Amino acid sequence: MATSSSSPSAESAWPLPAARPEEVGLSSERLARMRTALELEVAEQRIPGAVVAVARRGRLAVLEAVGKLDPAGSAPMQADAVFSIASMTKLMVSTAIMMLYEEGRLLLTDPAAKYLPELAEMKVAVTSPGGAMTLVAAERPFTIQDLLRHTSGLTYRDRGTSEAHKLYPGSSTTAAVRLTKAEFLGALAKVPLVYQPGTTWEYGFSTDVLGLVVEAVTGKSLGEALRERLWAPLGMRDAGFALSDAQQSRYARAFPNDVLTGQPIAIHHATGKSFKFESGGGGMVATAADYMRFLEMLRRGGELDGQRYLGRKTVDYMTADHLGSHVVNRITTMDAACVGYGFGLGVAVRMQTGVAGLHGSKGDYYWSGAYGTYFWVDPAEELCTVFMAAAPGQIRLRYRQLLRALVLQAITD
Amino acid sequence: MPRTLGALLAGAAVLAAAVVASVPAKADAVAKSPLPVADPETVGLSKERLARIEEALQREIAQDRLPGAVVAIARRGKLAYFKAIGYRDKSKKEPLRTDALFSLASMTKPMVSVAIMMLYEEGRLMLSDPIGKHLPLLADRQVGVIKKDAAGKETIERVPAKRQPTIQDLLRHTSGITYGGRGTTAVHKLYPRSSSTSGMTMTREEFLAALGKAPLLYEPGTVWDYGLSTDVLGLIVEKVSGKTLGEFLKERIWIPLAMSEASFVLAPEKKARYALALPKDPINGKPQFVLHASGKPLKFECGGGCALSSTADYVRFAQMLLNGGSLDGKRLLGRRTVTLMTSDHLGPEIVNNVGRTSVAMQGYGFGLGFAVRRGDGVAGMIGSAGDYTWAGAYGTYFTIDPKEQLVLVFMAQAPGAIRQYHRELVRALVWQSIVD
Numbered sequence: 001m002a003t004s005s006s007s008p009s010a011e012s013a014w015p016l017p018a019a020r021p022e023e024v025g026l027s028s029e030r031l032a033r034m035r036t037a038l039e040l041e042v043a044e045q046r047i048p049g050a051v052v053a054v055a056r057r058g059r060l061a062v063l064e065a066v067g068k069l070d071p072a073g074s075a076p077m078q079a080d081a082v083f084s085i086a087s088m089t090k091l092m093v094s095t096a097i098m099m100l101y102e103e104g105r106l107l108l109t110d111p112a113a114k115y116l117p118e119l120a121e122m123k124v125a126v127t128s129p130g131g132a133m134t135l136v137a138a139e140r141p142f143t144i145q146d147l148l149r150h151t152s153g154l155t156y157r158d159r160g161t162s163e164a165h166k167l168y169p170g171s172s173t174t175a176a177v178r179l180t181k182a183e184f185l186g187a188l189a190k191v192p193l194v195y196q197p198g199t200t201w202e203y204g205f206s207t208d209v210l211g212l213v214v215e216a217v218t219g220k221s222l223g224e225a226l227r228e229r230l231w232a233p234l235g236m237r238d239a240g241f242a243l244s245d246a247q248q249s250r251y252a253r254a255f256p257n258d259v260l261t262g263q264p265i266a267i268h269h270a271t272g273k274s275f276k277f278e279s280g281g282g283g284m285v286a287t288a289a290d291y292m293r294f295l296e297m298l299r300r301g302g303e304l305d306g307q308r309y310l311g312r313k314t315v316d317y318m319t320a321d322h323l324g325s326h327v328v329n330r331i332t333t334m335d336a337a338c339v340g341y342g343f344g345l346g347v348a349v350r351m352q353t354g355v356a357g358l359h360g361s362k363g364d365y366y367w368s369g370a371y372g373t374y375f376w377v378d379p380a381e382e383l384c385t386v387f388m389a390a391a392p393g394q395i396r397l398r399y400r401q402l403l404r405a406l407v408l409q410a411i412t413d
Numbered sequence: 414m415p416r417t418l419g420a421l422l423a424g425a426a427v428l429a430a431a432v433v434a435s436v437p438a439k440a441d442a443v444a445k446s447p448l449p450v451a452d453p454e455t456v457g458l459s460k461e462r463l464a465r466i467e468e469a470l471q472r473e474i475a476q477d478r479l480p481g482a483v484v485a486i487a488r489r490g491k492l493a494y495f496k497a498i499g500y501r502d503k504s505k506k507e508p509l510r511t512d513a514l515f516s517l518a519s520m521t522k523p524m525v526s527v528a529i530m531m532l533y534e535e536g537r538l539m540l541s542d543p544i545g546k547h548l549p550l551l552a553d554r555q556v557g558v559i560k561k562d563a564a565g566k567e568t569i570e571r572v573p574a575k576r577q578p579t580i581q582d583l584l585r586h587t588s589g590i591t592y593g594g595r596g597t598t599a600v601h602k603l604y605p606r607s608s609s610t611s612g613m614t615m616t617r618e619e620f621l622a623a624l625g626k627a628p629l630l631y632e633p634g635t636v637w638d639y640g641l642s643t644d645v646l647g648l649i650v651e652k653v654s655g656k657t658l659g660e661f662l663k664e665r666i667w668i669p670l671a672m673s674e675a676s677f678v679l680a681p682e683k684k685a686r687y688a689l690a691l692p693k694d695p696i697n698g699k700p701q702f703v704l705h706a707s708g709k710p711l712k713f714e715c716g717g718g719c720a721l722s723s724t725a726d727y728v729r730f731a732q733m734l735l736n737g738g739s740l741d742g743k744r745l746l747g748r749r750t751v752t753l754m755t756s757d758h759l760g761p762e763i764v765n766n767v768g769r770t771s772v773a774m775q776g777y778g779f780g781l782g783f784a785v786r787r788g789d790g791v792a793g794m795i796g797s798a799g800d801y802t803w804a805g806a807y808g809t810y811f812t813i814d815p816k817e818q819l820v821l822v823f824m825a826q827a828p829g830a831i832r833q834y835h836r837e838l839v840r841a842l843v844w845q846s847i848v849d
Contacts, residue, residue, distance in 0.1 A: 101795075102462075102845035104469030107837045109772045109793040143772060145793045198772070303848070311462065311845035313795055313817070320790030324776055344790055 015235075015289035016296055019059035025413030026054070026061050034406040035064060042067035046259055047372070047399070049077035049252065050389040053288040054407055055296060057382045063288070070253040080289065081252040082238050083388040084269045086173070086282040086369030090207040092226055092239075092294065093280035094148055094346025096214050098314050099229055101144075105217050108148070108345075111141035112209055115216040118189045119209070124153060125164035125192035133163040135192055142197035144213065147206040148345035149322040153193025155204035159333075164192045171370075172208050172281030173268040181212065181277035200328040201343055211280020222278040233307055234297060236290035241278040243269040243285050251285075254371070254390040265392055267371050282370070288386045291375060295384040299377050318345040319365045319379070335397050359404040372396040374403065381411060445512075447725035448732055451491030457849030458486070458493050466842045467498050474499040478695045479808075479835060481509035481688065482825035483724040486843055487732055489818045495724070502689045511724060513688045514674055515824040516705045518609070518718040518805030522643040524662055524675075524730065525716035526584055526782025528650045530750050531665055533580075537653050540584070540781075543577035547649045550625040554578060556589060557600040557628030567599040571628050578633035580649065583642040584781035585758040589629030591640035596630075603627040607806075608644050608717030609704045617648060617713040636764040637779055647716020658714040669743040670733055672726035677714040679705040679721060687721075690807070694829040701828050703807050718806070724824045727811060731820040735813050754781040755801045755815070768792075773837050777802075783813075794837045795844040808832045810839065817847060 021028045034052065041047050049067025053060065065077040100106050106115070113120040122142065123135040142152035157168035169175040169187045179187060188205060195202055211222045218225045223241045231239040243251055254265050268275075269285055293304065298319075302310030310318075321342030323329050331348060332339050340355030341348040347365040350356060366376035372391030377384050387403045389396075453460050466484055473479040481499025485492065497509040532538050538547065545552025555571040562568065578588035593604035604627050605611040611620050624645070630638060647658045654661045659677045667675040679687055690701045705721050714720075729740060734755075738746030746754075757778030759765045767784055768775030776791030777784040783801035786792060796802075802812040808827035813820050823839045825832075 101841050103465055104472075104838050104842050107773075107794075107834065107841070109837060140772075143793065145772070308459065308462075308848060311459075311847055312849070313797070313844045313847045316789055316797075317795045317844075320788060322790040324788065324791040326775070342790075349790075 014060055014063065015053070015292040016055050016058060016060040019056070019061050021061045021410070024056035024059050024061050026056060026410045027412045030410040030412070031062060033409070034062070034403075035066060037402060037406055038066045041399075045255075046395060047389050047391040048255055049081075050387060050391075050399075051077060051079055051081055051083075051252075051288040052388075052403070053292045053386045055292060055384045058296060058300065060292070069250070071255050072253070077252065078250065080238075080250060080287050081388065082243065082247045082250045082285050082287055083252050083373055083390060084267050084369070084371045085284050085286050085291065085373045085388075086371045087207075088286075088291065088367060088369040088373050088375060089280060089282050089284040091346045091367055092230060092284070093207050093211050093214065093222070094318070095294075095298075095310065096225055096229060097144065097148065097210050098310060098318060098345065100214065100217050102311060102314055106144060106213070108145040109143050111143055112147060112152075112213060113141055115213045116185060116209065118185045121189075122153070123192050124196055125162070125194055127162050127164065131163065133192070138193060139196050140198065142193070144210070145322070145345070146197050147210050147213075149327075149343050150201050150203055150206050151195075151198050151323075151327055152204070152206045152209070153195040153197050153200070153202065154188070154191070154206050154209070155194045155202050159203060160194070162194070164194050167191045168205070172205065172279040173275075173283060175205070175208070176275040176277050176279035176283055177268065177273050179276055181215075184208070184277060185212065198327070201323055201330045203334060205281060207346075208279050208281040211278065214280070222280055230294065230309065231290075233309070234293045234304065236286060236293055239284060239286045239290045241275060241283045241285075247285070252388070252390045254392060258393040259395055260393055263393075267390060267392065288388045291386045291388075292384060295375060295377050295386065299379060299382065299384050319347060319349055319363070320344055321349050321351060335400065337397070337401055358401045359408040368396070368400060370396070372399065374400050376404070378408075381408075383407070383411075445725065446492055446495070447485070447728040448487050448490060448492040451488070451493050453493040453846075456488040456491050456493050458488060458846045459848045462846035462848065463494055465845070466494070466839070467496065469838060469842055470498045473835070473838075476695075477503075477691060478831055479825060479827050480691050482823060482827075482835075482839075483509060483511055483513055483515075484824075484839065484843075485724050485728045485820075485822045487728060487820040490732065490736070492728070501686070503691055504689075509688060510686070512686060513824070514679065514683055514686050514721055514723055515688050515809055515826060516703050516805070516807045517720045517722055517727070517809055518704070518807045520727065520803060520805040520809050520811060521608075521716060521718050521720040523782045523803055524666060524720065525643050525647050525650065525658070526754065527666060527734075527746065528658075528661055529580065529584065529646050530746055530754060530781065532650065532653050534747060534750055538580060538649070540581040541579050543579055544583065544588070544645060544649065545577060547652050548621065548645065550621045551645065552577070554589070554633070555628045556632055557603075557630065559598050559600060569599050569628060574629060575632050576634065578629070580646070581758070581781070582633050583646050583649075585779050586637050586639055586642050587634050587759075587763055588640070588642045588645070589631040589633050589636070589638070590624070590627075590642050590645065591630045591638050595639060598630075600628060600630050605641065608641060608715045609719060611641065611644060611717075612711045612713055612715030612719040613704070613707075613709050615712055617651075620644070620713060621648065634763065637759055637766045641717055643782075644715050644717040647714065650716070658716055662720075666730070666745060667726075669745060670726075670729045670740055672722060672729055675720060675722040675726045677711060677719050677721075688824070688826045690826040690828060694831070696830050703826050703828060706826075724822050727822045727824070728820060731811055731813050731822060735815060735818065735820055755783060755785055755799070755813075756780055757785045757787060771833055773833070794840045796840065804832070804836055806832070808835065810836045812840065817844075819843075819847070
């Protein structure tokens, strides 16, 4: 049952060697529960469709498509559908930064302003109980490490309602649609940080800044740098910042309205608008197979098919907790179920098997995209899962928990 | 690259010829190997990735940010990389060689800490001994509480320490003793500036008398702060052993480990191999000072920073520690003693300022003579939980990673703030080369 609904042509494009689930310690019978559960979600119109890929020990045990490619049409979801992956862009940019670190071309303790002088004089907002904002100097500049682990003090506009938040240029994709790179840097140079650098985990534009650091250090656009270093050698054929004409017929679309709030939904690549710069925080499209190749490279300690992208110690370092005891961990503001997670360099990292409100193993790491995509890697179980859906809104949190339960319960060895 | 020792000892005549050809010096340009040599790939290091070390350091050298460096990497007891890059004397364009000598500055401290632990193992001192037991001039320490009057003038109120600083406090830098150069308070003004200035300008009696007059900056055992603690340990080694620090280290560490160049004195016949710093600090343009380049004799052998050695010497010292206290059948320390030294000794009751001066060092605690990494993450540079490290103010650096069975010794005479950059750079370049 592992591979139903994948066309033969899609099979030839499998990202990894295939395995019957039983060959890699997974129960086919138990895995069938996943299809049943997702088909129910589709039937009840909570998601239009989804693609799930599960690999264990380097072999692909599941590549499934359920539901429809476009809720307005009749075409079924296909295994090689293209999705807007939003914040799942971030781990690729973080990986590119670590590749430059490995070459000695930047240090993690470097202030970001060393590469982006516009960001040299950042101020920090202090908001009084009455809501009045005053600005104080940053006690130290934010570093590359701060940007990787989200302790720069940068945020997104919709992460709060304070005066400081109102000064932020929206989210990663809205900023990249509206502003050129120079305008974006100019806007960021004026925003106040919402925390002193290095003190508090807070989600925001940090990875967009890292994308600009990649451009400054390599002299290439972010898309060129990622294509040259990751997408092309890994064979991530559909990865890109723009949705090509050829990809349109495979692009997965969302319901017109949020299933929980009824609000209209806009996914960037469905709008037909183009980016003015390539947002490292959320601008990419990719297939489940593309992302699986990337994850399997990380799971294997930085190498895939004989090509090395990162040293093993670098992957260990990225996937270790970097918040420690001195950084305020606000990761549950993203998802209450991820209590018990810390944050590494580009990914959330599970501190222990228990505590978290979703299934997993100590040391597993994950991130997700605001349009409904999700991944996690479980090094202890040698497991990678990619879930792709065009399902933005708070409903997406449900699929993260559902997928973890359905995949991990299928482990039988 | 033909200049590596590994290539030389591989025995291929054609390569050996290339070695000689590529090093514009005599056949003795390559130092004797401190450890058995291994091809990097056989000990889990990528040759292609190791090549990035030279690429990155050549960029530094080309920009006059570094005169040159010797880098040695051992894994699983085998020397996998040993290379001299750049210049011994940039002004004369004289290449650096692997047998160059370097002023170690604070990399003297781990050797003195090992000496103390050897005496501890013989029952000749206890870690809990108050330092006044061995150095009566330093009995009855007081803590200097700084008071400011209305005009902002500082005065020091001296109060008896709640407990006396111990040998353990000296080893982990919680004695309350600081360096004069680490701050500007009235208490700092009473301390000698640094270890090397103490060794150059004071006899041991004068040094002890000066310390005897200076109140502690903190209550003993409460705050990690860098200072003259290891210089005091050096004097305790002398007192307990009845030998000078140099004699003791030579007899108990340098000779058994065949650290043939380690010394407190740069002998005249070795000056031609001594690596020189760039004349000016690449960041602030100020003239640079390195102890043994000054030609000034030492008035006492300061345990905090007055030794020099070759790269090979320090590799052997570090490998002895990684091996749990022995090398080539010579045991200097018991295995559990090394474990004790390389455990974090800053419990939750001690303010940990190890990461205060460098974001890269956040996430490190401190053992008995080394900073010790608490986790894989948090620190602003790559490494492993349990790795231990220290560095010298003149630009030298070492790290031992027990989990990865790896020793890095980086030798350069590049003082000034840029040294911190070079430490983090070489860290990244070495640890990224691990591929097994």
